[in-house]
Amino acid sequence: MxxxxxxxxxxxxxxxxxxxxxxxxxxxxxxxxxxxxxxxVVNMGPQHPSTHGVLRLVLELEGETVTEARPVIGYLHTGIEKNLEYRNWTQGTTFVTRADYLAPLFNEAAYVFAVEKLLGIEEQITDRARTIRLLFMELNRISSHLVWIATTGMELGAISMMLYGFREREYILDIFEETTGLRMNHAYFRPGGVAQDVPASAIKKIRDFLVYMPKKLKEYEAMLSGQIIWQERTQNVGVLDVTGCLSLGVTGPVLRASGLAWDLRKTMPYSGYENYEFDVPTAQTADVWGRYLVRMAEIRESLKLVEQALDKLTPGPVMIADKKIAWPAQLAIGVDGMGNSLEHVAKIMGQSMESLIHHFKLVTEGFRVPPGQVYVGIESPRGELGVHAVSDGGTHPYRVHMRDPSFVNLQAIPAMAEGALLADVIAGGASLDPVMGGCDR
Amino acid sequence: MSVEPNAEPAGANLGAPAQTPASPDKGMFGIHGTGDVSGFGGLVRRRPANADSPRPFGGYFDEVHDALEEAYPAFADAVEKVIVDRGELTLHIAPEKIAEVCQIMRDDESLRFELCSSVSGVDYLGSDNRRLHVAYHLTSLTYRRRVRLEVAVAPGTPVPSVTAVYPTADWQERETYDMFGIVFEGHPNLTRILMPDDWEGHPQRKDYPLGGVPVEYKGAVIPPPDQRRVYQ
Structure with missing residues (x-):
């Protein structure tokens, strides 16, 4: 006792x-x-077993060998999909951005692509808006992969990696804050374009980042790749081959690390990815080590994409010309710290009653979306992020389902963990890069 | 000036119930109808198109349709409707055939839908008796194609599980069961996944009651979102 x-x-x-x-x-x-x-029987969690969110693993052990692993999820379920049904289509971005909180811009992108497909306005999105979206998605992919390398490093004993990864991520979050006003949960992509143009100061920061980041990547690799503990903890751990990935629905870096170059940016391009030059990195090892190599290479590819996007960024509007969809005012921060547009206020209060009515209707009621359903899949840092959106012709979504890669990928934990050692559950689970906010929505 | 202890503030009615009974025709601001005063609110909402799409469907849709017809002898019984909308192909499948159709869709070499990307439910309350729909989004990595299979069932009617064909549907069917109460027959472990195990009801159904917020001020209550003044 x-x-x-x-x-x-x-x-x-x-x-x-x-x-x-x-x-x-x-x-x-x-x-x-x-x-x-x-x-x-060991109950791992539900409080953070790592920093991925609230995940609970029920593990049956014989000695140090896991004989059965059962993930239990749902602790972060916030009813985002249900909530969307009581807000208008534009307000939806504010909700979906909170699902996978390490890749908020991808949630927004998948959602607005679905809304735009329902509206049939994909062709009318301006070049600048399209380029800004791509640019920010790639920056977000880098920041998400940085959190992955940071937390995985920490979980496998390389504590300093966590500090370095979060330090560089903060650089990207600064760029986001400069542009969208928030570090996370931006609600920056809107149906029809983006909420605000990118300020020149942010462009400069991105240029600086492009010089800064490659050096840091070399530092990470110098610290980890040759490290014998890192190799021992990752090589031949959590193996999942192509067949296993596809039958369990696992996509993203995990699938590519098992040798299949399936990347929706290449195979089913969207948002203009077909006009950019980049490679789809793969590895053949199908283990945690391969996933590490793929993610490091993907950061480099994303840097290439960011650079090309900056070069393609030509001046122009960032919102669709259609006045039935576009927000009427370009808000700017006023002296009182509130978003405002004095020019627009002068117009609607002084000259045009119709503009005032139009503004009021669009903001309170929202635009109508023709009935029907669409499915849009994009390549998020974790794999295929799909949005199945149904409209009944109203100003609110009738149903939105998010196919979150974390949710689907977590099903692979038993396949990777059973028969392996307890310590490898951590490595295998971390290599999936699950984010519970996205998983539970 | 002396203040009497425990004096009731003027106007307060402490005996009032914390919640007033909801009145169906009175929203938060006492609005009748939609509350829309613009004159443009009389637009009638159309239901999504239900008619079969005419041939040719365009793109790869004809190929997929014909390949399935050739590979699957019970095609005429299984496929209820074919709809092409917004560049997407939807095959409406008889619920009892869905697992068989998925098997063919995965294994036939001219179809090869290796990946089941997404399974999700939709509740078309008020459409007809078979109001609960399940949408399966299949992806072919070989041909780089997508197709949507859709089944419609009445509440209480089971749908065969596709987990034997697509193991990835395991959690997604559990989620659909959890949220819509659609039972997947043959699923290895059909339990709740996002909601707590002892939850009652299926929250994503359109007739699931939403909660309001009692604010405890003179018996006032913030009505649930579906009873508030709203522009539909």
Whole structure:
């Protein structure tokens, strides 16, 4: 019997249950008879087992070998899909951006592409808006991969990697803040274009970042790639081949690390990706090491894309010309710190009653979307992010479903973990890069 | 000036119930109808097109349609409708045939839809008896194609599970069950996945009651979103 202040134990009908809070593993194993009780069920989570969110893993162990793994999700379910049905189509971006919080711009992009496809206005999106979207999605892909390398490094014992990864990510979040006003949850992409033009100061920061980042990537590789512990923890760990990936629906870097160059940016291009030059990095190892190599290479490809997008960025409007969809005013931060447009206020209050009515109707009621359904899939940092949007002809979505790659990819945890060691569950799970906000929505 | 302890503020009615009963024809501001005063609110909403699309469908859609017809003997019974809309092909499948159709869609070499990208439900409340729809979005990596299979069932009617063909549908069918109450027959472990295990009801159904917010001020309550003044 334990007398420790940390571990408590109680008898239940299912057997003896321990609550372990760290540092007291010996007391638990000490009170289990190794001959008669070989099997232990360990509840990992639901509080952060890593920094990916609230995920719970129920692991059945024999010694240190996992015999059964069962992921339990739903702790971060916030009903985003249901909420969308009671807001207008434009307000929807504010909700979807909060799903996968490490790749907010991808959520917005998939959603606005779906709305634009429903409206049939894809061709009318201005070049500048299209380029800005691509530019910001690629910056977001870099920041998301940086969080992956940072947290995975931390989980596998390379603590300094976490500090470096988050430091560089902050650089990108500064660029986002400069442009959208927020570090995360931007609601920057809107049906018809983007909310604001990119300020010149942000363009300069992006240019600086393009010089800064490659050096840092070399630093990461110098720190990790040759590191024997890093290699031992990642090579031949969490193996999932192409067949396994496709039958479990796993896409993104995990699929590409098993050798299949399936990247929706190349295979089903959208938003003008067909006009850019970039490669789809793959690896043949199908393990955590391969996923590391693929993600590092993808950051480099994204830098190439960002550079090309900056060169293609020609002046022009960032919102569709159609007045039935475009927000009437280009808001700017006023002296009072509020978003305002004095010119527009002068017009609607002084000259044009119709403009005032139009503005009011568009903002309070929103635009109508012809009935029908569409599915749009884009390549998020974690794989295929799909939005299935249904309209009944009203000003609100009738139904929006987000096919989040974290949700689908997490199904692969049992396939990777069962039969492996307990420590490899962490490496395998982290290599999927799950974000629970997206998974549970 | 002395203040009497426990004096009731003027106007407060502490005996009033915290929630007033919802009145169906009175929204937050006492608006009748839509509340739309612009004169343009009389537009009648159309239901999504239900008629079969005419041949040719265009693009690769004809090829997919014909390849399935050739490979699947029960095609005429299984495919209820073919709809091409906004550059997407939707095959409406008889619910009891969906698993068979998926098997053919995956294995036939002129179809090769290897990946089931997404499974999701839609509740078309008020359309007809078979109001609950399940949409399967299949992707062919070989041909770089997408197709949507859709089944419609009445509440309580089971749909065969496609997990034997597409193991990735496991969690997605669980989510559809959780949110819409559609039962997938043959699913290895059809339990709730996002909502708590002991939750009652299926929240994404259109007739699922939404909660209001009692604000505890003179019996006032913020009505649930579907009863508020709203522009539909």
């Amino acid at each position: 334990t007398t420790s202040g940390y571990a408590t134990e109680r008898e239940t009908t299912e057997g003896r249950v321990f609550t372990v809070t760290g540092g007291d593993w010996d007391t638990v194993t000490g009170s289990i008879d190794p001959l008669s009780n070989e099997k232990i």
